[in-house]
Amino acid sequence: MTTEPLAGAATRTPTARPMGPAAHGRVAPIDGAVALGDGTLGRWQRRNREATIPHGILRLETDGALDNLRRLIGESDAPWRGLVFADSDVHKVLEAVAWELGHGEQPELRAFYEEAIALLGRVQDDDGYLDSAFQRADRVQERWTDLTTGHELYCAGHMIQAAVASVRALGDDRLLQIAQRTADHIVSTFGGADAEGYPGHPEVEYALVELYRLTGRREYLETAQAFIDRRGSGWLGRGGFGSIYYQDDTPVRETEIMRGHAVRAIYLNSGVTDVYLETGDDSLLAAAQTQWDDMVTRRSYVTGGTGSRHKDESFGDAYELPSDRAYAETCAGIAAMHWAWRMYTATGDLRYGDFFETALYNVVADGLSEDGTHFFYSNPLQMRADHISGQQEAAAQRLDWYFCACCPPNLMRTFASIEGYLAAARGDELHLVQYTAAHIEAQLEGGRVVLDVETDYPASGRIRIAVAEGAGADLVLRVPAWATGHHLTVDGRVAAADVVDGAIRLAGALAAGSVIELEFDMTATVLTADPRVDAVRGAVAVRRGPVVYCLEQNDNEVDVESLALDPGAPIAATGTATELGPVLEAGGVVRSPEGALYASWPGAQPAQRTAPLRLRPYATWGNGETGAMRIWVPAVSA
C-alpha cells in the first residue's frame, strides 16, 4: 500500500501532484518538487493564475453556482440556477485554487478558497450528503434516485479531487474532512457487496482511488472497483441516448472499443487504469490497453481530440472523424491527458506521453484564448466563414462562459497542476516526459538530483538540461514519435543513444555539473490520414513538432476554402512568431470552383494560380477576427 503522508506545512512544496504514487505503478511521481520556469507551460500557468481562475471565480458568482450553495443555508434568495452538476464547477475551481495557493499566496484566490470550504462545510448534511441540486427542498426526495443523469457521484468525485489537492498542495485537511464524510456516505450507500448502482457519468472512480492513496482507507478503493465491476449491465437504463452513451452496454473487461459520450468513456478508463494501479488486476489493464489502442488508431483526431458527434458528444464509428463537426470537447482532451498519464504510470512506457503532448498543445490549448478568459467547448478542425449555429457548444468563436460550464474550470485545474506531469521516477531513474522550462528536485533511490530544464519547447526543439546536484542516476528522455531526427550532446560531446520504445536512456547522466543538450528536428511535416478517414480524403495537414497547424483566414488574403497545398513544396518559417512556433508558409494554389453542386465527372476544372498558404499553430487560431479556419487542406493533386 502506498498511502501518502498527510502533508503538513513543514513538507509543503510548490509542486502540484495531481496523481499520487500507485502500488502497481512502473513509475512514480517524483518525491520532490517541480517549479515551472519561463517556458510555455510556465507562462500558461501564470495566465491561468492571473486571468483564468479569477474569471472563473467571478462566473461562479454571477452564474449562480455559489448562490446555489448559499441559499441552502439562508444566505442567498436567488433561485437555483444552472445544470444539475453546477456544484462540480465550484469543486473544479476550488481544486485549481488549491494547486495555485500551493504555488504561492494570492489574496483573491485565498478569499475564494476560504469561503468555498466554509460554505461546503455548512451546507453538508449530517449524513455526509452534499449536492446542492438535491438538497433543495423540492428535490430532496430525489437523492440517489437517478444515478443515470443526476450526476451526484460525478460532483462528489470533483469535490474529492479538490480535497486531495488541498491536502497535497497546502497540507490543509479541512476540505478533506468534508469530502471524506461524503465519501463515507457513498461507501455506506454503494460500497457493500449487496449494494447496486454506479454513476451515469464516471469520474468518482479515480477520485476515490486518489482518496485511497491519500488516506489509505481501502473502502474507497473497493467502492471505486465496485462501480467498475458493476458497470455494463444496462442497469443505468437507456435514457434518451441508450446504454452505449453511458458505457453501460458491455462490462468493462469485455469492452474493446471506445464508444458513447467521449468524456464519460475516457474518465471511466482513467478510473479503470487507476483501480488496476492499486489492485494489480491485469484484466482491467488489458481492457484499458485495448480501448486505448482503439482510440488512438481509429477514433481520435490529429489534434488529440476525441468525440466525433455533437448529438450525444460521443465517439463515432471507426474512422468517422469529420473536421467541421468534430466535437473534440476540451474536457475530453483533458481526460485523455489523465488517462495517458495513468497508462504511462501503469506501463512505464513513455510513448503514452506522445498522446498527452498532442492533446495538451492542440485540442486542450485550443480551448483557451490568449487572454485566458474565453473558451472553446468543442474544438473543431474546420470552421467555415459563415458558420451557422444557435448552440453554444458549436460557437464559431471562444465564449467567455458556458451554460454547461464543465470545460473552463477543467482547464483551470489542468494548468494549475500541469507541472505534475513533467517527470516521474523509477528506482534510480528520472524520466522526463514533457519538455518545458522547469526546475526539478527529486529524491531518487540513489540520492537527490536537482536539474534545470531550459527550453522554449515546442516553439523550439532545443532542450538544455543542467544537472546541479546528482550522483549519477540515469536520465530517461522521451523521444516523440513525430521526431524524425534528434541531436544529443552530453557535456558538449555528441552522444549516440538508441531510441527504444520512444525513449533514450542516459546511464549515469544525472551527475552534478553535467549538461545534456537535446535538439529535436522541428522541420514541418506534411501529414496524411488513413484512407478510411473519409472526411479528410485528398487533404493534408501540417505539423511542426507536436504542434498541428491550421490555415486561418486572418493570415491569408484569399479565401482559405479555395486554397490547396502542394505537399511536395518546401515549408518555411515566416518572421511571425507565436508561442507554439512560427507562422509557416507553404506552397500551393488558389482555385476558383465553379459549376454545379454535383456534376458529371471529372467536373469543371477550376481556374487556379499559385499562392502561398500561411499556417499558424491550431491552438492559436480565433484570437483575432472570427473567420474561416481549417487544419486539413486539400492537396494540390486532389
Add this chain to the structure above:
Amino acid sequence: MTTEPLAGAATRTPTARPMGPAAHGRVAPIDGAVALGDGTLGRWQRRNREATIPHGILRLETDGALDNLRRLIGESDAPWRGLVFADSDVHKVLEAVAWELGHGEQPELRAFYEEAIALLGRVQDDDGYLDSAFQRADRVQERWTDLTTGHELYCAGHMIQAAVASVRALGDDRLLQIAQRTADHIVSTFGGADAEGYPGHPEVEYALVELYRLTGRREYLETAQAFIDRRGSGWLGRGGFGSIYYQDDTPVRETEIMRGHAVRAIYLNSGVTDVYLETGDDSLLAAAQTQWDDMVTRRSYVTGGTGSRHKDESFGDAYELPSDRAYAETCAGIAAMHWAWRMYTATGDLRYGDFFETALYNVVADGLSEDGTHFFYSNPLQMRADHISGQQEAAAQRLDWYFCACCPPNLMRTFASIEGYLAAARGDELHLVQYTAAHIEAQLEGGRVVLDVETDYPASGRIRIAVAEGAGADLVLRVPAWATGHHLTVDGRVAAADVVDGAIRLAGALAAGSVIELEFDMTATVLTADPRVDAVRGAVAVRRGPVVYCLEQNDNEVDVESLALDPGAPIAATGTATELGPVLEAGGVVRSPEGALYASWPGAQPAQRTAPLRLRPYATWGNGETGAMRIWVPAVSA
C-alpha cells in the same frame, strides 16, 4: 379566388389531389383524373395501401396515439403516451386513408377512418380546440402557452390537411367540419391584427392555404399570411436550440439561406410559396426562390436529402454535407417534394420537377423497406459496417416504428396521393412532370384529353404516351437535367424538339390516336461534387437516370470500405434487376490500407488489385442483412 367546389359523390374521382388550384399559379392541377398503372409509383401506392397503412393503423393502436384521444372521452384508461405531437400521427394516417378510400373501398381502412373521425369529433372541445396533449386535465392550462415547442398549430395543420383530403377524395365533409372548428378557433386566437404568435414548427401555414382553397374563407389565408409576416422577430424565444433552429432569426422576406431544423425550414417555405400563390405577393416568391437556390446549390445531398446535422436536425453550413452523418430526414425529403411542386406551380418551370424526382426516387424511397413496414428516419449516404448508435434516428437499419413517428405516416400520405404530382395544366397545355405508368383524363381549355402513359421508368428510360382522346392540345414534357440525350418520336416519326428550360413542347400532339414515344439515355454517369464539399473530396458517385446508386456490402465480396472506383472505366448492367434499375458493375480496385491513423505524406501506399464494384439503387439498400453501404466511393486516382 379559386374556391374548389365541395366534391360530392357524383363528382368523386379516383385522383388524389394534394394541392388545389391557386390564384397565381402558372399551372393548375388537372381538372380530371389520374389513375396509376402498373409502374413503379403504382406498385408503391399499392404496397402503401396493402402493407404500410395497415401497419401504421396498428402502431397508432399499439403505441398509444389513439388511446391518447380515447382517454379524453373515458374510452381508455391508458396513460398518455408519445411525444407532444402524437395527434399528428393520427392525422397523417387519416389523410393517407382518405386518399386511399378515394381510390377504392377497403374495410380495414374504412373502419379506421370512421372511428378516427368519430373520435376526433367527440374529443373536440366546444371552442374548437382539439389536441389531446393539452386536453389532458393536468395540462389544460398550458394551451397555446408554448408555441415554440407545443406543436399545437402543427397538429392542427395536419388535421386540416386530412380534412382537405377527406373532401377532395371522398366528398365527405365530416372531418372538414371538425377541422374548420379548430381553424376558426385558430383564426380567432391568432388571426387578428392585434394578435401575436406563430408556430415553432411550421406546417399550419400551407394547411390553412389549402383550407382557404377548399372553402374560400379568406381568414384562413390571412392567418397563414400573418404567421409568415410575424416570423423572424425572435418571439419564439431561443429554446434549447436558438432562434435559427426555428427560422425565427430573420424575417421571411429577408432570409437568403436555408438554416435551422430542415423539416421546419422547408415546410415554412412551402407555406410561404403557397401564400404567394394566393396573394401574388412577389416578395414572398422572391424569398422562396433565393432560399431554394441556396438549398439546391449549397445545402442538399445528391439524393435530394437535406439536413446535415443530427444534433438539431438542421441544415449545415454551405457545403457541409457529410455522408455518414447525413441526417437527410425522410420528412425533409417529402417536404422538399411539396415545396418543389409549389415552386413549379408558381413559376410553371418544369425544372423544379427534377429535384422532386431526385428526392422521390432516392431519399424518400429510401425511407421505406421493400416490405413496406420498416422505415428510415435519417437517410445517410454512408453506413459503416460496425456502426455505433444508441439512437433510433441513427439506426443502421430500417425500424418498424419510431418513438418520434413523424416519418412513417408522412410516407403513407405521400404514396397515397403521389398521382397528384404527375401532371398539370396550363390553358390548353398538358404538362407531364413525372413519368410513371398512368391513365390520365383532363379537361383542358380546348377540350378533354385522355392519354395512357406506359413506362417502367425509372428502371427504363422509355415512355410511351398513347392519346385516346383529344383535339390537338399541346403536350409539354419535362426533360430532366440528368438526361444527356433523348430520342423522341411522334406517331413513329422522329421529332426534333428543342429543350427549353428543361422541357419539350409538342404543339398539337394531344390528338386522338397519336402516340408519342420518348426515350431518355439511361447510361450510368459518374458524378463528382463541388470541391468545397469536403466530405466527399476524392470520391465519386454513380447515377443512372434520376436514381443514385450505392455500394452495398451484400452485393460485394470484399469490404466495401476498401474499394475504389475507376471513374474512367465503363459501367455495365448486371443481370440482377431492381425496381429502380439494374444492379451495375463498375471497374476499380480493392486496397488494403495499412499504417498509422496519421502519417507523413504520402503515407504507405496500400497494396491494391483490380476488383469489380457492384452498385445498386440507393433506395433499395438495407433490405437484406445489415452491412456497410456508401454512395460516394473513393476514386482510383485519389
